[in-house]
Each structure stands twice: as structure tokens, then as C-alpha cells.
Amino acid sequence: MDKKKREQENVLRLVKKSRKGLLRVVFSRFGLMALLLILELVLLWMMWRWFNNDFEWFAAVQGVFTVLMFFHLFNSDMDATGKLTWMFLLAVIPIPASIFLWFTEKDVGHRTLKRLVQQRIDESRDLLHQDPEVLRDPEIESSGTDDLCRYLNRSGSFPLYANTETKFFPQGEDKFAALLEELQKAEKFIFLEYFIIDEGYMWGSILKILADKAAQGVDVRVLYDGMLEISTLPWDYPRRLEKLGIRCKAFAPIQPFLSTHYNYRDHRKILVIDGKVAFTGGVNLADEYINRKERFGHWKDTAILLRGEAVQSFTLMFLQMWNLTEKEPRWDEALLPSPPVEAEGYVMPYCDCPLDDYKVGESVYMDILNRAKDYVHIMTPYLILDNEMETALKFAAQRGVDVKLILPGIPDKKAAYALAKSHYQYLTAAGVKLYEYTPGFVHAKIFASDDVKAVVGTINLDYRSLYHHFECAAYLYGGPTVGDVERDFQRTLEQCRRVTPETIRHEKLGYKLGGSLMKLVAPLL
Structure with missing residues (x-):
């Protein structure tokens, strides 16, 4: 082993050392x-x-x-x-x-953040362009997807793309294997933005590749949510990664004053490689997400890979967040046109910012529910609903749409589990079918509808995701991946228990009382 390689190994060991x-x-x-x-x-x-x-x-x-x-x-x-x-x-x-x-x-403590976010969105709004021919597709017009695209573009830059291949991963392990393979191909840049990064086999395997690529001259950047300083990473972790040649930042690190800034966490999961490939979905970079470490039974999660023109949107999302703290933000170098890929269907990546007046995540979900004709099938780890979303779910079921939700059988948070159960009686009475995943915890965030629409992303059905977090997702129309999402839903359904009026009556008293009490303050949780 040469001297340079030994030095890198020593730095990797140093990066992993932290108090427990x-x-x-x-x-x-x-x-x-x-x-x-x-x-x-x-x-x-x-x-x-x-x-x-x-x-x-x-x-x-x-x-x-x-x-x-x-x-x-x-x-x-x-x-x-x-x-x-x-x-x-x-x-x-x-x-x-x-x-x-x-x-x-008054949003004390985050006004600077709000100003910077809007400034970066305005600066980059014209960097991506919508192909007008895509919106003129008769099927896109008749489905209302063109209207949804126009709505999304009022809050940012979210074109609807053809020429993009997608691949759905029904487990975190599947994404991890593909992620390692794609990282090895990187030649220009690797951008990672994740809500959770934790030391272990998964992150260690990724970090080794990132360090090798950085040593080869690849522009490697890592962005993670600042709350990790509490849970998984030391406060000086960016400086540790810099010793490996990796540029690293914590979004909204902990500060010594009370601020609503703490509400607005970066819950996104984005990986972009050379502007050619992008990943998103529910899978964070920690061992439980690939079932290497067991927490709450089997961890069911999903993710999606994009290859083609739509990758540009995820590149832009990352750069918008990265450039918040850059004095001279740079855009064009990484926003090279992605090579088009012949593929069926359309893809529309989008993100949700909690600092504007648009409820993007909730609006996309409600658009799917309101336009559905046959079915809407959902997986979500949390079910903490406002009146509008609960009404949309019930209305879809009451007009004959098959609305099914798969929720965790083993919770990661007892309070959230109790709150979810507080909605069961009203939803089932309206005809919404609820199921709990018996092997363990569902962390997937997917919608599938009518064999033509699907969403795979980071957005839960709870107040945090819908109102307080930075989120992202990929909206799919047509193409084989929509069918893959639905088939995975059906396979997962076989491992679930049905929620019925009988099971609701026999629910544990602690969950009943806890859900009723916490519902009083649910928007603050």
C-alpha cells in the first residue's frame, strides 16, 4: 500500500471516531x-x-x-x-x-433563511426550461398533469420531462447496491443531500468511494441536516470530511437561541452523479434502512433512480440548498444538459419549501386523490392529518375510488403511532381501507393511482413533511415504473393485517387515550 493510500485510511479512521x-x-x-x-x-x-x-x-x-x-x-x-x-x-x-x-x-430567527431561499430560487428559475410539446401531449392534457406542472412552476422550476428512464427499488438494500455501482462511475461530481447520515456499514462503504473519487479530482459534496449534531454525527464532521477532500455542510446547524428555524429541517434525500443519474426516495444513509441493523422489525423502504433529462431538476434542487451559504453561488458548471434517454412515460421531479405560500407536497397528493378514477394506493410511515387531507382521502373513497393505505405494524415513535390510530375510525367509516405492515416498520412514501400515476419521494402524510420540512419527490406519469410501484404495493399488502371496526374497538387503551390527547396539539408535533 503506497503512502498516499495509508494516509487516506488513517483519515477515514479519524472521521469515524466520535463520542457515543x-x-x-x-x-x-x-x-x-x-x-x-x-x-x-x-x-x-x-x-x-x-x-x-x-x-x-x-x-x-x-x-x-x-x-x-x-x-x-x-x-x-x-x-x-x-x-x-x-x-x-x-x-x-x-x-x-x-x-x-x-x-x-413572526418566524423569529429564520428571516435570513427565507430571504436567501427565495433569492436562490429567483436566481435559478430560468436555468431549466419546460418543453412545450410535452405539455401538449393529449394524454397529459386530459389527465390534468399539465395543470399540475403549471402549478408547481409557480413555486419553482419543475419541468415535466420525457426522455428519462426510471427504476424503482422496493427495498433499501436494492437502492444501496445500485448506489454503490453508480458512485464508482462518477467522473465529474457527486452531490449528496440527506436528512440522516449515521456511521456504520452503509455510510462507511459510501464514504470509502467518496474519498477515492475526491482523490481522483471528482467534485464531492455532502449536505446533511444540522439536527444530526444531536443524534448521529459530531459537530465538526464537515471539517473531518474536508480532510478527505470532500466538501461538506450541515443545513441549519444548532444555534444557542430559540428560533422557528428549528422547524424547517432538510428532510430531502438526493444523490446526483455527473448530472446523468439521480436517486431519491425514503432511504437515508444508515444501516437500519438496508436492514443491516434491526430497528422496529423489518424496515420497509423504497427509492427511485432517474437517468436522463429529469436529473437536471435534482441537480438544481441540490445547488439551491448548497448555495444558501455561498457568497458567490455557481450554477451552470454542474447544470450541463443531461443526456436524453429513450423511455416511456414522463417524470416531474419537484421539491417543497416550507418558507413560501405553496403547500406543494400536499397539493400533489390531493390532486392525485381528486382526479383518481379507480384507485389510490399509499404507503406512509406517519398519518397525522389536517382536515383538508382527511377530507380528500374520505371523499375519494366515498365516490367509489379504492383508497388503501399501508402503515407500520411496529412503530418507530409511539406518539406518532397513537396519533395515526386516532384517524382510523373516521377514515374506515368513509370506506378508506387501512392496513398495518406486520413484519415491522414502513418508512416508504409512495402514491400509486390508476396504473398511470405514481409518486416516490420523501413526503410523509404528517404535519412535519407537509408544512415544516424541505422535501422532494419524483412524480411519474405513464411508463413501466408506475406498474412496478403498484406491484410492490400489492406484494407488501400480502404481509399486512387489515384494520377493521373490530380491531379499532380492541385497540390498546394507551393508544386510544394517547392519540386523543395528542390530537389536541398534533400540528405542533
């Missing part, structure tokens, strides 16, 4: 940040107690203030479910709830 467990949390930047946040909360509580104890007329003022806050809520553009939650909080703890409501409405 409680010590890692305490002796980290997160430990300091958490301490400062706790001090801020204690200070707010002490101020409230001081006013509450020292003013006899405090109760009367508080009552008037609460009524005024109710009027404010009724006249806001917040969705109905959110208003009910805030009304409950205002009735129970008026002053703290009012401060918290003001804090969230």
Missing part, C-alpha cells in the same frame, strides 16, 4: 446550545410567574387578552386544525401560548 451516548451529547456544541436554550425557557417562565403573582388584576387582563387572541386566530389564514390547537393552548395557558404563537407567526 450521553458523553457525546454533553461534551459537544449541542450540549452548550441545549443549556442556553433551557436558560432562555427558564427566564420566560420566571417572567410569567412574576406577573402572575404580583398583579391582582392579572386574571382580568389575561381574560381580555385571550379573547383578543381568539379574534386574531379566527381572522388569520391558518388552517382550521391549527386554529383549534392554538385555541386550546390559549385557553389553558394564555400568556405563554400567546408568546409562543407570536414567536411562530
